[in-house]
Amino acid sequence: MNKVFIFTIACIFILGQAYAQPGTTKAKSAKQLLQDAEVLINRQQFAPAKSALEAALKQKKNFVIAYRLLGIVNAKLGKYDESALAYEKLFELSPSLSKAAYFECAQSYMKRYKYDRALALFNLYKNASSRDYKADEQTVQLAYDLTLDREIRSCMYARKIDLTEMKEDAINLGLNINSVADEYLPTLTGDGRWLIFTSNRGGENILMSKPSASGGWAQARSISKAINTPRNEGMAKLTVCGRTIYFSACGWENVEGGCDIFEADFDTQNDFAVVDDVRPSLGLNSKMWDSQPAISCDGKTMYFASNRTGGKGGTDLWMSTLADDGLWEPPVNMDGINTDGDEEAPYIAPDGLTLYFSSNGHPGFGDADIFRTVLQEDKTWTTPANLGYSVNTPFREAGIVISPDGTTAYYASQKEGGLGGLDIYTIAMHPDIAPEKTNVMVDAYVYDAATKEPIENVKVKIGKSGTEKQEFKTDAYGRFFVCLPNNNSYSYILMNQEYQTFVGAEYFRRNKDEPTKKIEVFLVPNTTKTAAKIPNKRKVRKNLSVYFDSGKYNITEIQKEQLERMVNQFEDKTTIKLEVTGFADDVGNQDFNLALSVERAKMVADYLISLGLNSSQVTHEGGGIVHGDIAKHQKRRVEIIISN
Numbered sequence: 191m192n193k194v195f196i197f198t199i200a201c202i203f204i205l206g207q208a209y210a211q212p213g214t215t216k217a218k219s220a221k222q223l224l225q226d227a228e229v230l231i232n233r234q235q236f237a238p239a240k241s242a243l244e245a246a247l248k249q250k251k252n253f254v255i256a257y258r259l260l261g262i263v264n265a266k267l268g269k270y271d272e273s274a275l276a277y278e279k280l281f282e283l284s285p286s287l288s289k290a291a292y293f294e295c296a297q298s299y300m301k302r303y304k305y306d307r308a309l310a311l312f313n314l315y316k317n318a319s320s321r322d323y324k325a326d327e328q329t330v331q332l333a334y335d336l337t338l339d340r341e342i343r344s345c346m347y348a349r350k351i352d353l354t355e356m357k358e359d360a361i362n363l364g365l366n367i368n369s370v371a372d373e374y375l376p377t378l379t380g381d382g383r384w385l386i387f388t389s390n391r392g393g394e395n396i397l398m399s400k401p402s403a404s405g406g407w408a409q410a411r412s413i414s415k416a417i418n419t420p421r422n423e424g425m426a427k428l429t430v431c432g433r434t435i436y437f438s439a440c441g442w443e444n445v446e447g448g449c450d451i452f453e454a455d456f457d458t459q460n461d462f463a464v465v466d467d468v469r470p471s472l473g474l475n476s477k478m479w480d481s482q483p484a485i486s487c488d489g490k491t492m493y494f495a496s497n498r499t500g501g502k503g504g505t506d507l508w509m510s511t512l513a514d515d516g517l518w519e520p521p522v523n524m525d526g527i528n529t530d531g532d533e534e535a536p537y538i539a540p541d542g543l544t545l546y547f548s549s550n551g552h553p554g555f556g557d558a559d560i561f562r563t564v565l566q567e568d569k570t571w572t573t574p575a576n577l578g579y580s581v582n583t584p585f586r587e588a589g590i591v592i593s594p595d596g597t598t599a600y601y602a603s604q605k606e607g608g609l610g611g612l613d614i615y616t617i618a619m620h621p622d623i624a625p626e627k628t629n630v631m632v633d634a635y636v637y638d639a640a641t642k643e644p645i646e647n648v649k650v651k652i653g654k655s656g657t658e659k660q661e662f663k664t665d666a667y668g669r670f671f672v673c674l675p676n677n678n679s680y681s682y683i684l685m686n687q688e689y690q691t692f693v694g695a696e697y698f699r700r701n702k703d704e705p706t707k708k709i710e711v712f713l714v715p716n717t718t719k720t721a722a723k724i725p726n727k728r729k730v731r732k733n734l735s736v737y738f739d740s741g742k743y744n745i746t747e748i749q750k751e752q753l754e755r756m757v758n759q760f761e762d763k764t765t766i767k768l769e770v771t772g773f774a775d776d777v778g779n780q781d782f783n784l785a786l787s788v789e790r791a792k793m794v795a796d797y798l799i800s801l802g803l804n805s806s807q808v809t810h811e812g813g814g815i816v817h818g819d820i821a822k823h824q825k826r827r828v829e830i831i832i833s834n
Contacts (some may be wrong), residue, residue, distance in 0.1 A: 194387060218703070220250035220285035221335060227259055227667070242671040254284040258291055265298050268606065289315060289323045293334045293341075296606045300345065300556040301584045303353055307346035312338065335578060340531055342549060347553035347576070357580050361616040363600075366409045367399060368410045369557035370610030374602035375482065375535055380430035380631055382594040386413060387602075387614055388424030390686070392400040396426045396437060404522065416464040425482040429489050430540065430631060431671030432456060436471060436492070438481040450475040451494060465668040472540065473518030474510060481587075484536040487673035488660065492518060493536040493545065500814050503530035507547060525562055526571050535589040539625035540673045545571070552576070556584030560601060564626045586832045588612055592619060594705035628676040630700040632707045636668040639712035644668025645686060651748065653681035655751055659748065676700045679739050681746035694737030695750045696823055710821060734830040736794055737823060740777060743789040745797060753794070757801050758831065766834050770795045776823050780815060788812030794828045 222227045223246035230239035243260045257280040264273035267758055277295035280287060316338055320331060348747045358408040367373060374658040385407055389486055395418040402408040412418050413426070417437065426437035433456060440449040454468045472491075474480060478498040490512045497505050508521040516559035527533060531551025538545050550558040559582040561574040561705070565627055576582060579589070580834035583605045590601040598617050636648045645668045650673060653659035662670040670713050674680060677699050684692040690713065695706045734756055736749050745753075760766050772791030776782035788811070795810035 198510075217473075218366045220246040220253055220256070223249070224253070224256055224259070224367070227256075227263070231259070231263065234264050239263050240267060241641065252283055254280055254287055257283065257488070258288055260576070260662065261291065261294060265294065265301075269297040272301070274304075275752050284324075288327060289318050289320055290327045290330045290334060292318070293331075293338070296341070296345075297556075300341075300348075301796040303348075303555075305345045305349035309342065309349060311594075312342050312345060316342070317808055318342060322543055337531075337550075340529075340553075343553045344556060351555075351579065353579060354405055359535045359580060360601075360603070360605075363407055363614045365567060365609065366402075366407050368609045372611035373397075373614050374612040375425050376600040376602060377427050377591045378593060378600070379432045380594060380633070381432075385410075385600065386426055386428065388426065390424075393420065393423040394440070396423055396424035409450050414454075414464050416468055423450075425535075427484050427537075428456075429485055429671075430487045430632070430673060431489075432667065432671070433671075434485075434489070435655055437485040438483070444470065446475055446497075447480060448479040449479050449481045451480050456804045459614050460514050460524040471518060473513075479505075479538075482535055484538050486538050486542050487540040487631070489539070493524075493538055494521075495534045496521070496534065502528040503549065504532040507536055508817065509531045512705045524571070527574060531823075532558065535560075537590055537592075539592060539700060540594075540629040540631065540685075541625045541627040541675070542673070543627060544625040546577075547574075548586075548588050551575070555579065555582050557586040557604070558588060560587045561621055580620060581617065581623070586612065590623065593629065596705070597681070598626060599623075628700060629673045630676045630698045631705065632672045632674060632698060633708065634670050634672075634709045634711065636664050636670070636711045636713060638689075639714045639759070640710075644691070647684045647686065648689075650682065651685075652680055653748070654678055660825070680748075681748040683748050683752055684711060684713060684771060686713065687716075689715055689753060690734065692735060692737070692757075693749050694823060694827075695739045695742070695746055695749070696737075697742075709823065711802055712824070725790040732830065736830070738826040738828070739776050740775070740789055740822070742773075743772075743786060745791050747794055750797060753797060754801060757798065757803065763803060764807075765808060766803075768795075769831040769833075770798070770808060770828060771813050771831075772810070772828045773816045773825060774813050776817070776820040777822070784812055784814040786812075787814050790826075790828050794830065 223242045229243040230242060240263045243256045243263060246256045246328055257276050258353055259281065259773050260276040261273050263275060263388045267359045275373040277291055280291055292311045292315040296308040299311065320328065331529055362368060369391055370552055376385060376387040378384065384398050384400050384699060386396060388394055391398050396413040396776065397410040398413045399407040399410040414538040417423055422440040423441060424438055428434055428435050434453055435456060436451060436453045438449050439445060439452050451471045451474045452468055453471045454464045454537065474492060474494065476496065476498040478496060480494060480496045482495040482656035483518055484494065492510045494508055495505050496508050501523055507524040508525055510521040513519050522525050529551025531549060533551060534551045536545060536550040545563050547795055548558045548560050550777045552561055554576050561576060563574045565571055578616065581587065583599060583603060585604040590599055590604045592599050594761045597619055598616055600614060600616050602614050622751040636645050637643060639643055648664040650662040650664065650670050660672060662672065664670050679695060679697045681695045692711055757763060770791045772787035789811055791810035795808045797810050799805055
């Protein structure tokens with residue numbers, strides 16, 4: 191039980207003994223009921239304590255100590271209107287009994303959205319001298335003093351908000367997800383097919399659920415025996431590709447500061463089986479509390495909460511970037527976001543720019559609210575903005591995640607009407623609180639064209655023309671995953687020394703039904719080993735394919751780079767011959783696609799000639815539509831046959 195709360199009860203009970211009038215049966219009876227209530231409160235049995243106090247007040251209507259306790263008990267039971275009434279009766283009968291009671295009554299009014307009265311009571315508390323009050327509650331007041339200014343700022347913020355149109359839009363996820371215990375810090379896999387969250391049902395553990403056939407979410411289960419233990423684990427976030435999980439573990443033997451951040455790799459093809467040892471995230475942890483990791487879509491920036499030294503007070507948000515050696519750089523305090531309160535539960539949207547977090551230090555509706563801030567071009571963050579009453583309440587909100595299609599948010603709230611403690615809710619995403627930019631997530635698989643087996647360690651470079659390219663390597667499943675700004679054309683190059691280089695282009699657009707763009711690429715094995723430079727007299731016949739966006743024939747910077755590399759591998763360029771043939775998919779009529787295939791071939795041929803080749807060395811033609819059961823993006827290509 192909260193130490194301040196216990197001390198408050200102790201002070202009040204001592205004061206109550208002084209106020210009880212000896213010598214009459216009636217006074218003793220009310221005093222005994224008060225004593226019974228105090229014992230029940232210390233056992234956290236608030237309902238019978240309430241009954242005992244109400245019985246005492248029936249016998250002694252002006253029993254001010256009973257009203258003081260009744261205000262506390264009603265607040266513990268969530269009966270905030272009754273709590274405020276009990277306190278107001280106390281102030282009417284004995285306005286100088288307890289300074290702390292004004293603070294507590296203000297908190298009850300906040301829970302009822304009555305911010306004007308709450309602000310007035312907080313100011314009464316702030317301006318009052320403790321010497322003017324009979325109860326000696328200095329320890330309690332010291333705790334209240336630490337948060338008083340934050341409470342006043344929140345009241346001043348919330349009282350300006352028009353709440354007349356406030357309605358309940360959030361939907362509780364129900365018994366398959368929530369319980370009488372706390373469920374919080376939800377996250378989703380990149381494809382939105384799994385909901386992962388923390389539950390404190392007899393200890394913190396990480397649970398997961400997938401959509402059920404009947405709608406909603408299926409019964410939650412433990413994520414993995416390799417992660418969940420009899421100790422506490424939670425606050426998990428997955429990389430968007432689902433390959434790696436970052437989470438907090440508390441009380442483990444190798445934990446430095448109570449809780450540390452750990453990671454593990456998943457086999458996403460095998461029901462999230464852990465395929466590698468669970469290990470600490472090197473470079474992130476300190477000798478203090480480190481928890482609640484959030485990883486960016488590209489896997490290169492980590493946000494987390496910590497109470498380590500160097501912060502602004504309470505729990506702060508920290509940020510670290512991944513170094514080339516695979517270790518995390520020393521974390522940096524997010525000074526422009528943090529306050530002297532607690533900032534927790536970060537979530538970075540796929541755009542890598544929009545950060546959501548919980549805070550009780552920024553002005554809000556009460557307790558902890560969820561806020562949004564955006565990274566600017568100068569690498570500073572905008573002033574955190576409260577998500578408003580569609581999400582936040584006078585109760586605690588802890589953690590948010592946005593569905594891959596950007597239409598839905600999942601968040602945890604202690605609001606009234608739940609199953610108990612923090613519950614997870616879902617709500618339609620309002621444009622005002624959505625991520626700054628929309629992204630499309632590309633889930634790509636690379637296969638051997640001959641064997642159809644996945645290819646590991648294919649180097650991938652992808653990006654818009656004229657911009658820095660993101661670089662990846664395919665995993666054991668031939669997979670790479672990337673988040674890209676939506677509605678843009680991208681070129682990409684896939685390289686492996688055992689295969690012909692693949693150069694392609696694609697227009698990536700996210701839609702609600704397919705927020706993740708899935709593509710498959712088949713690489714053609716090399717039939718001839720080639721040196722870095724091919725001697726003049728060596729006969730070589732080699733193919734190269736260049737891929738295009740739908741309806742387009744322009745070539746990108748990355749494709750130009752690859753064409754240059756292809757030509758420069760020959761010591762004597764005057765001896766080579768290039769046959770360039772353009773092709774198209776079957777979108778549009780035959781005449782259009784034949785003309786488009788010619789334009790594609792001509793564009794490539796012209797660029798090859800610009801590299802210093804003679805026009806007699808390069809021939810081009812259009813091949814029209816490519817038929818057959820292959821992906822459209824692989825039909826939109828130019829094939830180059832090189833010989834010398």
